[in-house]
Amino acid sequence: MSRANVRTPVKMHRNVTLIRTSEPMIAEELLARKALARLVLARLSDTVLLVKPDEADAAVEELRKMGHTPRVAR
Amino acid sequence: MASTPSPATGTPPARTVSPFADDADPRFVFRTLLGRQPLATLRAMAQARGHESEAARAATLANELTDLLDDPLGLREARRSLSDADRTALGLFGLTEARSWPLGGLRLALAALAVDVDATLVGLVRRGLLAVEAPFEVESIDPATLAASAAAGEMEVWAHPSLTQEGRLPVAAATPEPTGPVSQARESDGLEPVLRLAALWQRAGAGPLRRTQQGLLYKRDRERIEEGGLLAAPVDDVLAELPDLPTLWIGLARRVGLLVVDRSDDSLRAAPADFWTENAVHLPQMLASAWLGLRSWDERGEPSPDAPPPTGPPLACLRPAVLLRLAALEPDAWTTLDALATELDADAPGWERLGAEDDATTARRGKSPGKRGQGPTREAQAARLLERIVLGGAYALGLVRAGEEQGSRRRAVQLTPLGRYVLAVGPPPPPRATFDQFLFVQPNLEVIAYRQGLTPPIIGRLSRFAWWSRIGAAVELKLTQESVALGLEWGMTAAEMLDSLAKHSQRALPGGVRDAVDRWADRREQVTLYGAATLVEFNTREERDRALEAWRAEGSSRRPFEAVADRYILAEDAQDVPTARISTTAARDYRLPPDRCVAVEADGVTLSLETARSDLLAEAELARFADEEPAAGRPGGRRRFVVSAASLDRALDAGLTSAVLAEWFRRRTGQDLPPAVRLMLRPTTSLEPGTETWPARRLLVLSAPSAEMLDGVIQHPDTRGLLGERLGPTSVVVPEADLDALRDQLRRFGIAFSLP
Structure with a gap:
């Protein structure tokens, strides 16, 4: 079987709520905000935060309160 | 009128809740309602329509009668049988773009158009061209006694959609008396509702409008849309003030589709920005139809909290009848509101008391009907309602123009070209004369717009990225970081926003405005929230x-x-x-409840993650109160986490509670908290002298060479009383006080034990 035809085994995580920032510093800033940190379950990387399911609206609201204008991809 | 099923903010309708979904296919509803009729009734309908059928079941015959109206030949036959009165009744559904009408409302509207109500409705129902939706407790509906039925007030009438597009409706009512010459004619630009709805759309775009189970807006969201008075402020250019404007705008926005219901939480959300591209040109006509059929708001306004709920048919049903009467005038002719009121009085006496408390209700509440003299007189009430319909709503929508009859100085009205077009008695109105450069973009990011330059498509385009901050004779917009972000979300680029402003601006855009829009657009890319990545x-x-x-x-x-x-x-x-x-070896959907994917090992503190079933949340949750073991030495590559006193302290400090942790164990492991973890969760006590401690003591343990030997010692009556608790098969506790006695007794059996 040629390499091009080999399927890579993966695990799919669907309908995940995430916040992605352009800079690690912004992620730090978000985590320093208690009300937002409460909605964050984990930091997957320097710039990606895992948000609790069903808390997307609350997270957007909190981001806006912080003065951010996040792009919202639903 | 079923297209506005429940009010967004106002009083919920008194009508029984319909079993049909708001967006149910009207053909399905029609067919279902017919199918509830007894077979004999349906056979009579089929005979009246000249349809021969061998159907033995009501549902089958109901299907046939419904399908017949979708068949071109069957529809032509049905249409051929319609009288003018029938066409008026069915045409009201099309005119108001309503899938159903309340029976009482339809009766009222037809009466106001001088139609023989009973004969028309009974005839249509008997031929299966109208279907009646009655409360479930009503077992069958006799068309002949529709009006007299106790449940008539709760009945809804559905028409087959193929029958409702009638074009120009025949109006049997007498033409209102034309006036003499009229001066000071004026008409609105019809943009006020478009502008208010655009502002409402923006606010819903910034955040959904959440509703309670009763369909009312939450206080916070209601305040948000009323903030700045933009939606609640009276309309400048109307001749009669309208009550409860936010409810009116929300009702219209829902009916034209600018606000849509999110089925997941029943909130109201802004329609996609494409709505403007697809509908802006026709929006004035759409709004007119929406207003004609709007039931969630009416000209009386919201009742006071101590007022009885409105009874009788909704006042909204009168709007199309009033406008159709105006449509009967010649295009250039005028009539007065007095003349209209007189005609309505003649054909539908008591119309002005719609929804008001009737005498019987008043009597039940212990008041004398005769003592209600403090309220407005009947004539004043009639005049006020008619003014609100004609000079309030219809005027604001640009359907009616007003003037003053010379000499008498009475208010005269006539339909505008738009009004005549909406009522299918005139050609499409000519486009408004506009001019391109109508914006003043100021360095402080405020934008002033001349109304003369605005059109619905331009309003839609500006609404995507600039906040409407004032709507009146002068219209103002404001560019903000949030509005620009919303514009980007709605598919525009910063360059397109600036181009839109520059195209209509009378001067070159100030440099600060360009900088701000570009900067805000860049800033938006700093944070992205993925709701379903x-x-x-x-x-x-x-x-x-x-x-x-x-x-x-x-x-x-x-x-x-x-x-x-x-x-x-x-x-x-x-x-x-x-x-x-790719080859998907496992999949997790985070909208579903979490899987059990953690196993508790025998020590009670080691938790192993089943990689195939686990999700990112489980790892994050575990990391809160347990520490992951190093990868080296993991059995079977499983990830293992250990709960320790320190890791639990960390979790408790971060706000985790025992109850939450216990719930987590049940959800993720299917077990209660392991005793070892529970042990560590106990509140710790200080170890100072005097604090209560667990008792401990040293024991003397006798070990026998075999269980059988110890069984003998424990059973024998001479030694049995000298032993304490058996600890195991070959071990037993010996009380210090009995040690010597036991030694003596065992010696008798030839057994000796040594004590170090």
Whole structure:
């Protein structure tokens, strides 16, 4: 079987709520905000935060309160 | 009128809740309602329509009668049988773009148009051209006694959609008396509702309007849309003030589709920005139809809290009848509101008391009907309602123009070309004369717009990225970081926003405005929230990097893939993932309840994660109160986490409670908290002298060479009383006080024991 035809085994995580920032510093800033940190379950990387399911609206609201204008991809 | 099923903010309708969904196919509803009729009734309908059938079941015959109206030949036959009165009744559904009408409302509207109500409605029902939706407790409906039925007030009438597009409706009512010459004629630009709805759309775009189970807006959201008075402020250019304007705008926005209900939480959300592209040109006509059939708001306004709920048919049903009477005038003719009121009085006496408390209700509440003299007189009430319909709503929508009859100085009205077009008695109105440069873009980011330059498509375009901050004779917009962000979300680029402003601006755009829009647009890219992203997890970083390179090289996705952490690829849309290149070994949907994916090992403090069933949340949750063991030495490659006193302290400090942890164990492991973890969760006590401690003591233990030997010692009556608790098969406790006695007794059996 040629390499091009080999399927890579993966695990799919669907309908995940995430916040992605352009800079690690912004992620730090978000985590320093208690009300937002409460909605964050984990930091997957320097710039990606895992948000609790069903808390997307609350997270957007909190981001806006912080003065951010996040792009919202639903 | 079923297209506005429940009010957004006002009083819920008194009508029994319909079993049909708001967006149920009207043909399905029609067919279902017919199918509830007894077979004999349906056979009579079929006979009246000249349809021969051998159907033995009501549902089958109801299907046939409904399908017949979708068949061109059957429809032609049905149409041929319609009288003018029938066409008026059916045409009211099309005119108001309503799938159903309340029976009482339809009766009222037909009466106001001088139609023989009973004969018309009974005839249509008997031929199966109208279907009646009655409360469930009403077993069958006799068409002949529709009006007299006790449930008539709760009945809804449905027409088959093929029958409702009537074009110009025949109006049997007498033409209102024309006036003499009229001066000071004026008409609105019809933009006020468009502007208010645009502002409402923006606010719903900034955040959904949440509703209670009763369909009312939450206080916070209601305040948000009323903030700044933009939606609640009276309309400047109307001749009669309208009550409860936010409810009116919300009702209209829902009916034209600018606000849509999110089925997941019943909130109201802004329609996609494409709405404006697709509908802006026709929006004035759409709004007119929506207003004609709007039931969630009426000209009386919201009742006071101590007022009885409105009874009788909704006043809204009168709007099309009033306008159809005006449509009967010659295009250039005028009439007065007095003349209209007189005609209505003649054909539908008591119309002005619609929904008001009737005498019987008043009597039940212990008041004398005769003592209600403090309220407005009947004539004053009639005049006020008619003014609100004609000079309030219809005037604001640009359907009616007003003037003053010379000499008498009475208010005269006539339909505008738009009004005549909406009522299908005139050609499409000519486009308004506009001019292109009508904006003043100021360095402080405020934009002043001349109304003369505005059109619905331009209003739609500006609404995407500039906040309406004032709507009146002068119209103002404001560019803000939030409005620009919303514009980007609604598909515009910063350059397109600036182009839109520059195209209509009388002067070159100030440099500060360009800078601000560009800066805000850049800032938006700093934070992205994904509400339903897909993370593809690879076994190794190398596999992930190879896949990322290949997927990017294919370039089939509209949205770029992003590498996240060591082993993930982030895809904004699951559809973008090239499924032909991957083999999915496990999948988790985070909208579903979490899986049990953690096993508790025998020591009670070690938790192992089942990789195939686990999710990102489980790992994050575990990391809160347990520490992951190093990868080396994991059995079977399973990830293991250990709960320790220190890790629990950390979790408790971060706000985790015992109850939450216990719930987590039940959800993720299917077990209660392990005793070992529970032990560590106990509140710790200080170890100072005097604090209560667990008792401990040293024991003398006798060990026998075999269990059988110890069984004998324990059983024998001479030694039995000298022993304490048996600890195991060959061990037993010996009380210190009995040690010598036991030694003596055992010696008798030839057994000796040594004591170090």
